[in-house]
Amino acid sequence: MPAGRIILKSISQSRKLALLKTDGARLLYTWLLTHLDINGCFSGDPEIVTGQVFTRLKKPVRKVEEYLTDLDEVGLVIRYQANGDSFLHVPDFQEKQPNLNPDREAKSDIPLPPPELLLKRSGADQDEVQKKSLLSKVKQSKVKDNVELQDQVLEYFNKITGQKRKSEEAKRLIRGRLSEGRTFEDFKHVIDTKTAQWIRDVKMRKYMRPSTLFREGNFEDYLNEPYQDPSKANASQVGKSDKPADKAYWEKYRKKEQELRGSGLDEAAVRMKMAAWTREQRGEATA
Numbered sequence: 001m002p003a004g005r006i007i008l009k010s011i012s013q014s015r016k017l018a019l020l021k022t023d024g025a026r027l028l029y030t031w032l033l034t035h036l037d038i039n040g041c042f043s044g045d046p047e048i049v050t051g052q053v054f055t056r057l058k059k060p061v062r063k064v065e066e067y068l069t070d071l072d073e074v075g076l077v078i079r080y081q082a083n084g085d086s087f088l089h090v091p092d093f094q095e096k097q098p099n100l101n102p103d104r105e106a107k108s109d110i111p112l113p114p115p116e117l118l119l120k121r122s123g124a125d126q127d128e129v130q131k132k133s134l135l136s137k138v139k140q141s142k143v144k145d146n147v148e149l150q151d152q153v154l155e156y157f158n159k160i161t162g163q164k165r166k167s168e169e170a171k172r173l174i175r176g177r178l179s180e181g182r183t184f185e186d187f188k189h190v191i192d193t194k195t196a197q198w199i200r201d202v203k204m205r206k207y208m209r210p211s212t213l214f215r216e217g218n219f220e221d222y223l224n225e226p227y228q229d230p231s232k233a234n235a236s237q238v239g240k241s242d243k244p245a246d247k248a249y250w251e252k253y254r255k256k257e258q259e260l261r262g263s264g265l266d267e268a269a270v271r272m273k274m275a276a277w278t279r280e281q282r283g284e285a286t287a
Contacts, residue, residue, distance in 0.1 A: 004034045008096055019074045025067040028053065029076055033090065037108035038100055040093025044068065044079045044086035078121050082111040089113045091122070101147060150174045153187045154210075160191050160275045161199075161208050170210035177219055190214075190222045192271050197228070199278050253278075 007030060011017065020026050031053050036042050043049060046065040054064065068088070071077045077088045087110055094100065153174050158165055174187070190213055198204040212218060256277055260270045 005036065006097055006099065007033060016074045016076050020076075021070050022067070024059070024063065025070045028064065028067045029071055032077075033093075036090060036093055037110055038094075038102065038105045039108060039110070039112055040090040041108065041110040041112065042088055043110075044077075044088035075121065078113055078117065080113045080117055082113075087111065087113070089118075091118070147175075149178055149184055152184060156184075156188060157191050157210065157213075160195050160272055162276065162279050163208075165210055167210075170214070173210050173214035176216065177214055182219070182223075186223055187214075188268065189227065190219060192268075193225050193227045194222055195271075195275055199275060252281075 011030070017026055017029065020029075028049070032042060032049070035053055043052075046061050046068055049068065050059055050061050050064045068077070068079065072079045072088075075091070077090055079086065079088045081087070089112070150171050154165060154170060157163070177187070194208060194213055198208055213222060253274075257270065257274055260273055265273070
């Protein structure tokens with residue numbers, strides 16, 4: 001389980017929180033959110049809640065039981081029994097946690113509340129409950145798909161640039177663009193385009209990094225730039241202090257490129273190998 005959860009500022013406008021009888025119950029609710037599993041569930045046993053949520057406040061267990069009852073009565077939590085134990089569920093938890101990542105969550109051993117209880121407490125008809133359940137599953141599936149795409153993008157970036165990026169910041173930037181509807185092909189275009197432009201430019205190649213390429217404003221600008229074959233660039237478009245930036249070099253470049261295309265490789269593979277070849281010509285180690 002991650003170190004915490006998101007608490008939206010709209011919580012201060014919650015009617016249900018305002019209905020709670022005590023500030024102690026309001027405090028319990030906000031602190032409780034950080035302990036919920038990916039399904040929005042936690043133990044409903046007041047002794048466990050006291051020990052894990054109010055660890056240092058020395059609240060009496062009977063007082064925590066009153067808070068839990070209050071939360072249940074206004075609908076902020078749903079308490080239920082399963083396998084002889086008491087549990088609770090926050091109904092709108094997943095809707096208010098946009099960055100849930102199943103791959104970073106430990107598998108929960110807390111049983112889900114019975115569907116008929118959710119139906120009864122929601123006040124909705126069966127079709128509406130099934131619709132919400134389906135939407136929740138679709139959202140979780142989309143989150144998982146984005147995590148897989150995020151890894152594919154980072155792997156492609158590393159292969160093309162010869163780097164070994166794997167930071168959470170890089171992954172966060174990629175997920176941000178994926179959440180906007182960007183595709184793997186969009187990322188490939190940006191990576192290929194900027195590699196072609198910058199890989200032999202001494203001043204610019206230091207910007208071949210996720211924080212530059214995948215940042216919100218930059219990404220859209222780069223995505224709208226046409227890809228230009230680096231073999232067609234003239235000396236003025238190449239870093240002047242880089243070696244070799246002359247006619248002989250580009251003749252070798254074109255020859256190598258033609259050789260690779262003649263071998264039957266697709267365009268992505270040709271670009272990847274040409275990027276590695278360029279790094280070798282600079283005397284850099286390849287990944």
